[in-house]
Amino acid sequence: MVSTDKRNQFPVRVRRAALELARQGPSALDGLYDLTSARLLRYALTLTRNHEDAEDALQAAMIRITVKPQALSQAKYPWAYFLRIVRNEAITVVRRRKPVSRLSPLSVPSIEAELALDDEEVRNQVRLAVRRLPPAQGEVVVLRIWEDMTFLEIATVLNQSPNTVASRFRYALEKLTRMLHSFENEPAVGSRK
Known part of the structure; x- marks a missing residue:
């Protein structure tokens, strides 16, 4: 398990990256992506149960954040807000799946x-x-x-x-x-x- 100090540091780092994105625009997206993508992909994979769909959800969430970076930087809890965006995008991706893909085995x-x-x-x-x-x-x-x-x-x-x-x-x-x-x-x- 992660220590309390490390657990508290990650949301702070996400907030900093979100503020940087709001200030600098899309050029600062790399920092936020590098910081959060592995965790967000793991979370999306839990929801979609398909790697490609999880990547699609993550990409859609990143686009939403890039278009409206102030929404993330001004959120009370940016990390929780970002997870909520990924969750919503994952649900959207799953709903759009073709019925046949729902029957395919887990990847x-x-x-x-x-x-x-x-x-x-x-x-x-x-x-x-x-x-x-x-x-x-x-x-x-x-x-x-x-x-x-x-x-x-x-x-x-x-x-x-x-x-x-x-x-x-x-x-x-x-x-x-x-x-x-x-x-x-x-x-x-x-x-x-």
Whole structure:
């Protein structure tokens, strides 16, 4: 988990980058993009469950921010506001999908057969497990664990009550525990009895 100091620094850095974008215009977009894109893409991927759609949502959000940089720089909580924009764009992208694409399998990296579990395989199993959660629960997990946001901050982004957010997180953790426990009990690929 990220320390409280680091957790508090990221929103401050986003605010600075947003102010810079408002002052300098599109030439300052690179700084904001470099700072936020990996986190925003991870969040969008949680919502869309498709890498290309997540990239489309991120691109649309960046365009919205570029067109109206003052909206981000003047927001009370710029990072939460930016997450809300990405969330709205991701929902729009999912709604516009062709019905056939909804039936396609999740785009997740395959896990290569190895004799023993390694860190990358464990990370992949966690990613797969989070993607198997209902979207509302997966979204809360990503914001709470990877973005280290409080339930109140998440509630602001999702426009939900903190109690609803906390319940979704608790249910998600119960499901993840079961999913990952079953993974832990599977024999390693390539092992023999």
